[in-house]
Amino acid sequence: MMMKKILMCFCTLLLASVVLMESQAQVFDREYTITRDYVYFRGQPLRDANPRYFQNLGHGYGKDNRHVFLFGQILEYVDPSTFRLVTQRRPYGPDPAQDLVDDDIDEDTYNVYYGGNFTQGGYVQMNNTVLYHGRKLEGASAQSFRYLGKGYAKDDWNVYFEGKKIKGASTMNFSLVGGFYATDNWAVYYRGRKVEGASTMNFTYHGGGYAEDSWNTYFQGQKL
Structure with a gap:
């Protein structure tokens, strides 16, 4: 009986951790903002990022033609031309709430x-x-x-x-x-x-x- 309770507690904690990680990943997907002149992470400009080529990859990752970023920080010795994010989650569609630079955002979202x-x-x-x-x-x-x-x-x-x-x-x-x-x-x-x-x-x-x-x-x- 005690083992069953322990197992149930473990499963509950594991589920809570997965939900938390998922929600955090979704937040990070929205935290890169690209304008014509700058790339921002959580409102802070990334002066080494090139807005013309920057891509928001999700899960806190982004890249341009020179660097790969994780949570706004450059990952040293990582080649952006070959870097790919591998995940079992389905890729996002053109959802402007998650990717503000998607070419397919509608006009109302562009206006915002x-x-x-x-x-x-x-x-x-x-x-x-x-x-x-x-x-x-x-x-x-x-x-x-x-x-x-x-x-x-x-x-x-x-x-x-x-x-x-x-x-x-x-x-x-x-x-x-x-x-x-x-x-x-x-x-x-x-x-x-x-x-x-x-x-x-x-x-x-x-x-x-x-x-x-x-x-x-x-x-x-x-x-x-």
């Missing part, structure tokens, strides 16, 4: 995390001017200004991504393809940057940051 809670990605169109995050968007035409989604906008003369002009982009037929990819008549753009070598011919977005044209496949704007 990147648009400063403005309804059009941070842009506010007035009668005679356009604001981005409360600052005047120099040179923008209020009369022809149009928000396209995921931080992209255009007027009759310029195309913008998150309040900055996209150099060389044509307003003619400029449109959002999917995720953070957009195209005009001649080029493909990812987060406002031209995707070098990408063709607009048959350019298709497949989700999760992946896209392809008639010749190549791309992940988050980089050719694979």
